[in-house]
Amino acid sequence: MTSDTPFQREYADHLLHEMLGGRMTRRQLLVRASVVGLSATLLGQVLAACGSSSPSSSTSPSTAPKAGGTLKVTMPSPTVTVDPTTMYDTGSIAIAQQVAEYLIWVNNDLSLRPVLAKSWSPNADATVWTFNLQQGVKFQDGKPFSADDVVFTMNILLNPKTVSAALASFQGILSQGGVQKVDANTVAFHLDQPFADFPYFVASTNYDCLILPTTYKAGTWQSNPVGTGPFKMTKFTPKQGATFVKNPTYWQTGKPYLDGVTVQFIDETQAEALALQSGSSDVMLTTPVQGAQALFTDTNLKVLTTPSTQSRFLHMRVDTAPFTNKAVRQALAYTIDRPAVVANLFNGKAQIGNDNVFCPLYPLAPKTIPQRAQDIAKAKQLLASAGYSSGITMNLTVEEFEEVPQYATLLQAMAKQAGINLKLNQVTVTYYYGSGKNQPWLQVPMGITDWTFRGVPSQYFLPAFTSNGVWNSSHFKNAAFDAAAKGYDTTLDEAKRRQYAATAAGILTDETPSIISYWINVNRAMKKNVNGLTSDPAEFLDLTTTYLS
């Protein structure tokens, strides 16, 4: 039974205060309450006090779940051997997530759902987060799950020798020795700095955090897949496919509904689409608009879509001419007809961006910043004020990735109207990211970079826009922004956070170190008889409640 700490009760009061003052929306409340780990009872009390009804526990399915059947899924092939602590590509992640689980799962609206962690709470200044674990959970080999496994897994991820991507996420927030077992069912995380959104970092959005048993030997997962998850992997053929069967000792009784899952690896979008149309697969893990247009109008299939924070940042190096002048950067931003770009590249399945990292999906995305729209006259005026009244030439490096080349071509046409001559330099993804001392994307004056889903805006603005950010391709250094960014992460006061968000977003939109014109939806095409499966903003595959009708 989850009981709230005194601090959580105090915090609930704070949220109620914000709600009653009209400064917080119901959705923001629900997400925030889940992040801070308020119990359902307490949340219900807050909602009742605002005159709002309790959220329904889950959307009721249209038909009763039917047990049985094998689901056929296609996905891109894992690029390397599947290793839950170092994986980064869609295929590996989807495979590992069937067998192992996280402490927390992030829902499509960015609220948090307890999985292996039953409940959690922060201390007053958000430097210590305590997690109460589910009891009665067993790993698939029979070993009981306990706090030791959580500590063990976190220490692997925090160890530099493991070379996990999670280490980059934890930088400055959590370090080795910070994860401590309190008792068999409780773990405490002692942070290096206050962090208001910490639970996201041990949730599915930090995708390497799948909980592994203390008996796990590094690098052996693909041949000996371990975890507490709903499916056991019985076969794995590199570059071809994998087979899963239902885990009979899964801790959520009655689930999963499926008897098994057959995965086939298909790298080419067109081929995946054909497999779905020909009936040899039931679900296409992720369905980009480019290459699979036929599926969106196919009456035998359904395509689920969900807003995501996937995006492309068009960065301009603020320390290199001609981008040293903010007017030039803004001018380019004003040439873009954002709704047209969204309609053209994604058939409308994307949201418009406003040149800052606060995607509309984030609960604290400020609504006060005017949306930038196309304004050619203003663009010309800005260029003239910077001394480029007779036009200007810019060199844009474009990576050959999904729709990025088409985006660049559209930009070229739009920018021309204001006298900006965009020269495109198209390179492969491998070249663009490079390696070691040679990483073109961090060095070119102007480039378009793809960013995958991030659960919290700090996972964008810290590496990309703070003065010491490791992926700061625009070389943006702004002390006011750094301060607002730090404030946003380190305080639990919702009113202050909202202010910091508005300040940080305002600075980014005004300074425009990067143009962000869209946030791409993630689509998932499937046969009509597949139920209990949604699309996922991070392209993750959660089949726990999926069933075939």
Place this chain on the structure above:
Amino acid sequence: MGRLIARRLLLLIPTLLLLSVVVFLMLEVVPGDPGRVKLGPYASAAQVAQVDHQLGVDRPLPVRYVKWLGGFVVLHWGTSWNQGVPVFSLTMHRLWASVQLALVALVIIIPLAVVLGVTAALRRDGVADRVITVTSLSLTVVPEFVSGVVLTVLFVVFLKIFHYPAVPPAGADPLTRIYYLLLPAIPLMFVEMGYIARMARAGMIEALSMPYIRTATLNGLPRRRVVFGHALRNAMAPTVAVIGTQIGWLVGGLVIVEELFVYPGIGKLIADSAKFKDLPTLEATVLVVAVIYMISNLSADVIVALLNPRVRYGR
């Protein structure tokens, strides 16, 4: 003849050595490194360097080459850097899959193309000739990606005749395997049709214009005997040579078809190894396909020599 074969086989060794050096050098020059592939774009440069060190990528080039070569010649082909499986079994498995597809395509296309080419030559400048020539040329230039998709949509989605993806289930009997391979074989046939049929036609026309054909006809030999007994044999020499060069492509070069039909062949394995900087697999697959190329060329030359004694004894 025997000396010809022996000399050509001996030439295999220095060619393969040179090729292996070229592959090593190419991977060195092309951007990207295995550590980055393994860890992804979000790992730090230090972490990537660590993995590179574990794989031995930071040692000097000649040292790496010699070490690799030493293992390769005794069939210790190592483990794939990406897939974590032994390179030898992976390569052979995929090679066998490609060979099966190539065989299905060849068994159908060779007789068909030869018949069409010879027919076109015999009815030269007539309607049949025009139709065959233009159709075969048009089909050759259609990219496999386009023809493959159109065929799949037509046969699989609408007519529901074939199965997609074209991967036969494990343990299927030979007839089922052939059935599964028919669909991906069709785009290959389109491409080959142009080469082989036109070569057969050209060879036949040239053979028919030879003086000895006129002599045979004037001597009273029936037309059928003249064409099939004398002209055909001499017409086939250039066709066989062309087929020999195409076999290498049919086994190792089918990246697009394999990708589209999700067929686990060796062409896609080569492409993926190059893309993901998997050196052991890339070296093994390239050299294996090179051997296939050279042996098929050699076989073609042997057959030509058998068909044409003048080549055999060196005119």
